[in-house]
Amino acid sequence: MGWVFYMFAKKIDFKVGIMTRVVAGLTLAASSVHAQEGQVIVEQMPSRIGGFETANTHHKGTLGLTIGWHQSDPRKSAGTGNQLYYGGGSFAVTDQLTFGFDAQTYDDPTIDPIGGTNPAIKMNTLAAWGKYNFYRDDRVSVSGLLSVENMLHARSPIWGGSSRHEFIGALKLPVSYQVSDSFALHFTPSVTVMPDSLNGAQFFGTIGSLGVGATIKAGRRLSFAAAVDTPVSGTNTISSSGGYKKAPVWTVSGQYNVTPKAALQAYLTNGVGMTPATSILTHWPEGDEILAGLQLVYTPGAARPESYRGAPAPVTARQVSLQQDGVILGSADVAEPGHLRASLWGGSDSAGGVALGFSPDRDGEIQVIFEQYSKNSSAPSSLVPTNSVRYMFGPKLRFMDQNNGDPFSLGARLLYGRQIDSRSGVGVFYFDAMASYKTGRVALTANPKLAAFGNVEAAGVGLGVNFAVSDAIELIAEVTPVLLDASDVTWAAGMRYNVGSSGLSVDLNATNAIGQYGIGTLVAQDDVRFSLMLSKSFDLRGLKFY
Secondary structure: OOHHHHHHHHHHOOHHHHHHHHHHHHHHHHOOOOOOOOOOHHHHOEEEEOOOOOOOOOOOOEEEEEEEEEOHHHHOOOOOOOOEEEEEEEOOOOOOOOEEEEEEEEEEEOOOOEEEEEOEEEEEEEEEEEEEEEEEEEEEEEEEEEEEEEEEEEEHHOOEEEEEEEEEEEOOOOEEEEEEEEEEEEEEEEEEEEOOEOOOOOOOOOOOEEEEEEEEEEEOEEEEEEEEEEEEEEEEEEEEOOEEEEOOEEEEEEEEEOOOOEEEEEEEEOOOOOOOOOHOOEEEOOOOOOOOEEEEEOOOOOOOOOOOOOOOOOOOOHHHOOOOOOOOOOOOOOOOOOOOEEEEEEEEHHOOOEEEEEEEOOOOEEEEEEEEEOOOOOOOHHHOOOOEEEEEEEEEEEEEOHHHHOOEEEEEEEEEEEEEEOOOOOEEEEEEEEEEEEEEOOEOOOOOOOOEOOEEEEEEEEEEEEEEOOOOOOEEEHHHHHHHHOOOOOOEEEEEEEOOOEEEEEEEEEEEEEOOOOOHHHHHEEEEEEEEEEEEEOOOOOOOOO
């Protein structure tokens, strides 16, 4: 498998390494924060509804990390549609003062024409902001937010080409009124400053807006919110004719708290910005395109409860082994908090890869995968996004845990992937849900999955069994009937050897699937493909930075 090391050393861009270290540093540093009085931040009223600011702030020492994206309907355009990717972090220096940053990237041609064409638009933005709570009582809260932002790169023919490092910013003065413990109203006047022109072409300029919003808590783990931000001066959207006009930016959202430290937010919006300044912009043109979005919110803290299920029971060696994915099916469980699992595999038809899974807290895992699919020519070329090295990354969440009182384990995973070594690499979305039931030496898994790129869609329901022959040896059998654009059943069989309590395992697998992750598990080839995989689990809890 020496080719794997050479391949990744050669092809993984330096920027990927920088991003990985930054994300890892933030995550690991976050886990060491000691929360004041164990307050559950995700159960409190939100400081933002999408990009809409409320007056709410959190107690001193609160650290918040977010990552997410908005997505247009992929059936309305080539590729996977239009996406906005974003993430950020914030830290409460005092009960009144919070500093934070946001970063976002958008790079796609428009879905609907502007001036008769579908121009490509790129806008990458980095924001630094501070928020101060001026007044708070049992009902009313008044805050102010000031952001200083760098539009790192704006490029489009409608903006006269390419511009870099343009200053933008926003001033917001939100007021929130707590009607009851479970219902709040928000009013937010704002001023956003952007250039009047780029390269001699019109740009958005200065925008004054008034926004209203509401949040409602339906319980400890479920809440809903809605907001509308309307420009009263200036223009915030591009019309189909190429001119600029006013349009309200609206957002509706729901939040489910997976754990007392992590929440999953789902959005519908016509907005195309998640930094304070870009939050007033609608998706182009006209602002009538609906985007769906997901955002993961993580608020670490040693004093916060780990789970809504109470104190977790110690895991057995068998339970730890079943946290690892199968051959072409995922595991419904996640790694133990503070553990990193690294896997390396390779085999016939030039297929192979590297996978990393890190669990910063209970019931959550971050997965990063680099994989080259099989180059066997019998696989339908229309279903294979690329035979070159591609990356995949995304969160995996566990909603039910059989090891701690639930009748079975239930998890879900979302991966986004793209070819590494080509600017025109095809992006692929992959979603799967995993349910497992363990009894004695047998673990049964059901794994519905869906993958899409461009006009290609493939889906399937994987069924698998893991049988523990002994404490060291497991036998794995998996089959996935597929449908939509794919039609051939994929299957896999494997043997896993666990080397004592070292956290090391060795897998010998056979399958007709072209890959072990993502859409590769739904595409079959005619010939059987063999592979060898080495996996090692590392306990990082003893390190000083964790």
